[in-house]
Amino acid sequence: MKNLLLTTAIAFTFAVPAYAAGTHAKKHDEVSTEKAEDGHGDEHAEMDGHGDDHAEAMMIGMPGDSSKVDRTVNVILLETDDGEMLIKGDDMTFKKGETILFKIKNEGEQEHEFVLDTVENNAKHKIEMAKMMMEHDDPNRITLDSGASGEVVWNFSNDGTFEAACLIPGHYESGMHREVSVSMEMAEMKMAQADVVYTKGTITKVDAKGGKVTIDHGPLLNLDMPGMKMVFRADEEMIAKMSEGQNIEFVAEPVKGKLTVVKLK
Numbered sequence: 001m002k003n004l005l006l007t008t009a010i011a012f013t014f015a016v017p018a019y020a021a022g023t024h025a026k027k028h029d030e031v032s033t034e035k036a037e038d039g040h041g042d043e044h045a046e047m048d049g050h051g052d053d054h055a056e057a058m059m060i061g062m063p064g065d066s067s068k069v070d071r072t073v074n075v076i077l078l079e080t081d082d083g084e085m086l087i088k089g090d091d092m093t094f095k096k097g098e099t100i101l102f103k104i105k106n107e108g109e110q111e112h113e114f115v116l117d118t119v120e121n122n123a124k125h126k127i128e129m130a131k132m133m134m135e136h137d138d139p140n141r142i143t144l145d146s147g148a149s150g151e152v153v154w155n156f157s158n159d160g161t162f163e164a165a166c167l168i169p170g171h172y173e174s175g176m177h178r179e180v181s182v183s184m185e186m187a188e189m190k191m192a193q194a195d196v197v198y199t200k201g202t203i204t205k206v207d208a209k210g211g212k213v214t215i216d217h218g219p220l221l222n223l224d225m226p227g228m229k230m231v232f233r234a235d236e237e238m239i240a241k242m243s244e245g246q247n248i249e250f251v252a253e254p255v256k257g258k259l260t261v262v263k264l265k
């Protein structure tokens, strides 16, 4: 096993100069893509004090305040008799905003680490580890010798599916990774459902046949649209509730690219 790892490490070392620059440039592109998809990128980029290379680490959250821990999760790192390497211990399902104290014990015979990050970042850093380019002092990771224990306090400030892993070459492939799931807060979920802004308006024309209704309305905040008189789509059921001259409160959203009245009161 030792020989195999050494060979792998040497192979990667030779490969480094060939594409190190390219890898770095690409990384920044990927980071911005992830941020765009995530929608949380901007607000967290500022909180990151580690520079561009680790901006993405903030997607899983930020170092937690050890005086504000919501609960403790016990983690055990170990190898099994049949060659697997595992991250065992308590369930890793969290709620957004929770601060978790991870108490990690390496019960294996080899050195292991515990890293919290996105699946994508773990995959990237795994390659860097193999190239021996990786720094080990990040707040979202801890490396533990056989028999050692340690702690990571982490605040899961974003919801999403993340990963706990050991990125020591070969260990991830041997099973040392686990899903970390962070769900939206209950209050936030209710907000997302209830947070519908109705706009006041007056129906000036109803075209039941065409499925269209003209509404003289106030600003449509959800669409970033000023008040005006314009035509909306509405389905049959909605149109049936409408008549000319009627004062309404409504919600319009783009449906198949056409602004449509989706709620009415």
Ligand SMILES: [Cu+2]
Pocket: 085, 111, 112, 113, 166, 167, 168, 171, 172, 176
């Ligand atoms: Cu390991």
